[in-house]
Amino acid sequence: xxTKSRPPxxxxxxxxxxxxxxxxxxDRPPPGSGGxxxxxxxxxxxxRAQGARAEGGRRRPGPGGxxxxxxxxxxxxxxxxxxxxxxxxxxxxxxxxxxxxxxxDKKLSKIETLTLAKNYIKSLTATILTMSSGRFPGLDGPGxxxxxxxxxxxxxxxxxxxxxxAPPEGHLQKYSTQIHSFRxxx
DNA sequence: TAGGCCATCTGGTCCT
DNA sequence: AGGACCAGATGGCCTA
Numbered sequence: 601x602x603t604k605s606r607p608p609x610x611x612x613x614x615x616x617x618x619x620x621x622x623x624x625x626x627d628r629p630p631p632g633s634g635g636x637x638x639x640x641x642x643x644x645x646x647x648r649a650q651g652a653r654a655e656g657g658r659r660r661p662g663p664g665g666x667x668x669x670x671x672x673x674x675x676x677x678x679x680x681x682x683x684x685x686x687x688x689x690x691x692x693x694x695x696x697x698x699x700x701x702x703x704x705d706k707k708l709s710k711i712e713t714l715t716l717a718k719n720y721i722k723s724l725t726a727t728i729l730t731m732s733s734g735r736f737p738g739l740d741g742p743g744x745x746x747x748x749x750x751x752x753x754x755x756x757x758x759x760x761x762x763x764x765x766a767p768p769e770g771h772l773q774k775y776s777t778q779i780h781s782f783r784x785x786x
Numbered sequence: 787t788a789g790g791c792c793a794t795c796t797g798g799t800c801c802t
Numbered sequence: 803a804g805g806a807c808c809a810g811a812t813g814g815c816c817t818a
Contacts, residue, residue: 677804681795
């Protein structure tokens with residue numbers, strides 16, 4: 601199933617304010633993230649997240665179960681973790697925006713983004729190798745050396761990961777196929 | 787309703 | 803010591 605940009609949706613307020621840790625920093629929009637579509641999705645998410653934060657997540661120890669200084673440290677740590685995840689999500693969004701041929705109304709999931717980016721990079725690498733390996737006589741660069749380097753990298757990666765890599769010519773085809781499958785919503 | 791995706795909390799570990 | 807990083811747990815929202 602695919603993740604799509606969702607309309608903003610109100611979420612019921614927390615039923616138990618007693619369980620809501622105090623001193624929560626409100627979510628703030630990430631600096632310079634995406635277009636209006638991304639911003640809308642973000643607003644929707646953060647609105648939901650605020651409620652989820654109040655009652656969701658792992659069970660917290662009851663009142664008095666933790667010292668105040670410890671609680672304060674935990675809250676600060678939570679805030680830092682939240683900011684860290686926001687930065688990570690900003691990076692994901694930035695990555696989504698530089699992957700071409702993706703429909704604007706469909707937000708790629710994180711795993712889709714990473715997979716598509718990987719294959720996109722491979723297809724670009726294959727293109728560069730093709731252009732620099734003698735098929736374009738006008739370019740007298742280090743084509744063969746570049747290709748040798750690429751092959752060494754592939755062997756090293758394959759050896760370490762136990763994976764069999766496709767030849768460079770196949771990456772573009774693989775990338776195109778993947779884009780198509782994502783667009784079809786498979 | 788099940789499954790996918792996500793945000794958040796949390797405690798452990800690593801790093802500076 | 804304190805912050806960054808990581809992974810597990812939990813619960814909400816959405817779509818098929």
